[in-house]
Amino acid sequence: MKRMAFSLTIEAIEKQTKTVTRRPAETWRTLKAGDCLIAVDKVMGLKKGQSPRVLGVVRVVSVITMPLDYIDSDDCALEGFPDKTPAEFIAAFADNYGMSVKEAESTVIRRIEFEYLAGDALIAAMGEIAARAKATRKARERRKGRTGQMADEAVLP
Numbered sequence: 001m002k003r004m005a006f007s008l009t010i011e012a013i014e015k016q017t018k019t020v021t022r023r024p025a026e027t028w029r030t031l032k033a034g035d036c037l038i039a040v041d042k043v044m045g046l047k048k049g050q051s052p053r054v055l056g057v058v059r060v061v062s063v064i065t066m067p068l069d070y071i072d073s074d075d076c077a078l079e080g081f082p083d084k085t086p087a088e089f090i091a092a093f094a095d096n097y098g099m100s101v102k103e104a105e106s107t108v109i110r111r112i113e114f115e116y117l118a119g120d121a122l123i124a125a126m127g128e129i130a131a132r133a134k135a136t137r138k139a140r141e142r143r144k145g146r147t148g149q150m151a152d153e154a155v156l157p
Contacts, residue, residue, distance in 0.1 A: 001036050001037065001038055001057075001125065001128055001129060001132065002035075002037055002038070003037065003038045003039075003040045003043050003052060004021070004028075004037045004038070004039060004040070004043075004058075005040055005041065005042045005043045005044070005052070006018070006021070006039050006040070006041070006055060007041055007042045008092075008096065009021075009079070009080035009081075010041055010055060011080075012079075012080030012081075013039050013055045013056060013080070014055055014056070016056070016116045017080060018078065018079060018080035019061075019078050019113060019114060019115065020075060020078040020079050020111060020112065020113050020114075021079065021111075021112050021114070022068065022071070022079065022093065022109045022110065022111055022112070023109060023110050023112065024097065024107065024109060024110070025065050025107075025108040025109055025110050027110065028063070028110050028112065029110075031060060031063050031110070031112065032060065032063060033060050033061060033062055033063065034059065034060060035059070035060045036057060036058065036059050036060070036117065036125050037057070037058050037059075037060065037114070038054055038056075038057055038125075038129060039054070039055040039056045039057065039058055040052035040053060040054055040055060041053040041055060054129075056116055056117075057116070057117045057122055057125040057126065057129075058114040058115060058116055058117065059114060059115050059117055059121070060112060060113070060114050061113040061114055061115055062111075062112075062113045063110060063111070063112050063113075064110070064111050065108055065109065065110050065111070066108065066109065066111055067105070067106060067107070067108055067109070068090055068093060068104055068105060068106075068107045068108075068109045069086070069090060069105040069106070071086045071089055071090065072086060073085065073086060075111075076088075076089050078113075090104050090105055091104075093109075
């Protein structure tokens with residue numbers, strides 16, 4: 001299960017008031033309705049040994065591409081910003097992605113709508129997360145073992 005970062009809307013994710021996110025169209029190309037994602041605080045910039053904080057598990061309801069400037073006030077609220085106007089949202093998006101407002105207005109984005117998992121669906125997803133974490137740990141241990149073994153062999157005559 002893939003992780004998606006929500007560093008700018010952590011509180012809205014925790015309160016489960018955010019149900020839409022917009023990402024540049026060149027990202028998340030294979031994402032489709034029905035996919036589940038682990039919502040985390042961040043995925044990049046983690047220091048060695050640091051793990052992202054899991055905020056929840058979501059299921060994708062729909063994925064569509066559209067110009068960013070199609071956003072309206074209702075979608076600003078669904079994005080976790082009920083007090084922002086569409087123009088303010090576009091300016092914040094531009095700032096976050098290092099582009100001008102004019103450039104952002106014409107940018108094609110991927111609008112991802114999702115729902116929060118609960119009950120049996122959440123339990124199943126958490127089981128998958130735990131299984132993947134265990135497999136990752138085992139793979140890391142195997143790699144570490146091979147590296148240590150190779151280092152020992154290099155020293156032997």
